[in-house]
Amino acid sequence: MKHTPPEPAHDIDQIATVTGSGFNAEVLQADGPIAVEFMTYGCPHCKAIEPVLQRVAEMVKSKERIFRVNVAVEQELANNFDIKFTPTMVMFLDGREVGRVNGLSPTVASVLTAVTHPFQALP
Amino acid sequence: MNPIATITGPIVPVLLYNDECAICRRLGSWVQASALGASGQPSLIARPIGEDPQALRALNPQLDIWDAYAHIHVLMPDGAMKIDGEAVAEVLRDLPNTHWFAWCFSIGIFGFRPCQAVLNVCYLILADVRPLLGCESCGSPSFWVRPFVTMIAWVKRRFTRVPPPDLTVHSTSFPVGTAHAAPPSAH
Numbered sequence: 564m565k566h567t568p569p570e571p572a573h574d575i576d577q578i579a580t581v582t583g584s585g586f587n588a589e590v591l592q593a594d595g596p597i598a599v600e601f602m603t604y605g606c607p608h609c610k611a612i613e614p615v616l617q618r619v620a621e622m623v624k625s626k627e628r629i630f631r632v633n634v635a636v637e638q639e640l641a642n643n644f645d646i647k648f649t650p651t652m653v654m655f656l657d658g659r660e661v662g663r664v665n666g667l668s669p670t671v672a673s674v675l676t677a678v679t680h681p682f683q684a685l686p
Numbered sequence: 687m688n689p690i691a692t693i694t695g696p697i698v699p700v701l702l703y704n705d706e707c708a709i710c711r712r713l714g715s716w717v718q719a720s721a722l723g724a725s726g727q728p729s730l731i732a733r734p735i736g737e738d739p740q741a742l743r744a745l746n747p748q749l750d751i752w753d754a755y756a757h758i759h760v761l762m763p764d765g766a767m768k769i770d771g772e773a774v775a776e777v778l779r780d781l782p783n784t785h786w787f788a789w790c791f792s793i794g795i796f797g798f799r800p801c802q803a804v805l806n807v808c809y810l811i812l813a814d815v816r817p818l819l820g821c822e823s824c825g826s827p828s829f830w831v832r833p834f835v836t837m838i839a840w841v842k843r844r845f846t847r848v849p850p851p852d853l854t855v856h857s858t859s860f861p862v863g864t865a866h867a868a869p870p871s872a873h
Contacts, residue, residue: 604752
């Protein structure tokens with residue numbers, strides 16, 4: 564018996580993957596609010612949150628950018644930002660960390676709050 | 687360079703396994719070693735899923751990396767994919783030392799394949815209990831497995847000094863920095 568995957572592959576990825584070499588330019592030296600998801604593809608929680616994060620990235624794309632960092636590949640970045648769990652969302656404003664969340668619920672409300680609240684709380 | 691990584695159009699089935707899971711890694715190594723026949727040509731290739739979604743798409747355009755980590759996949763030379771228990775049956779059919787009994791998974795009675803059904807259930811149970819068997823990257827155990835995880839953690843605390851794995855419910859414990867001990871910098 565032959566099987567095809569139950570869900571189609573994600574055709575449009577709203578979240579760009581950033582590597583160690585591009586992290587400074589794309590996140591730390593970039594202007595404006597940026598959220599970075601530290602994840603691995605083998606993490607079931609990252610998988611659960613992925614479609615929600617894609618929707619949230621689409622919703623906030625005019626105001627905020629969302630990137631992902633694969634900590635299985637970018638272990639030095641994970642060490643530098645003291646990432647102990649996946650997924651962890653770290654929010655940056657003008658290159659400065661302004662918040663982080665782990666243990667997100669895979670709901671739009673929860674993820675939207677996580678990636679926008681740290682910026683709204685700033686003076 | 688890993689020669690498996692250079693394959694672009696496999697002429698034998700390809701088993702994808704999760705290299706982050708200790709159990710999957712051991713099984714993948716066993717399959718790769720067992721797949722070598724008398725001619726020296728492998729009847730099946732076992733390769734880690736890896737971290738590159740595009741590399742997987744090159745193997746099969748329908749293959750999604752998230753699905754690859756969630757379920758065992760075997761990519762067939764004709765472009766088909768087999769998953770879960772069907773993939774296990776395919777591996778057993780392809781290995782020289784197990785294909786003698788793997789015929790039973792094809793036996794059907796009015797469309798129902800009893801041996802395949804048993805294998806499917808066994809696979810689902812094994813997939814669920816991987817955290818009990820030492821897999822560090824399989825996330826939160828299923829609800830029915832959690833009492834056993836608690837029990838094993840208690841036994842480990844009681845009889846050894848080794849701390850049990852941190853199987854948190856809301857996030858996956860990831861052993862960051864164990865292999866690459868870069869000093870943390872100030873951010």
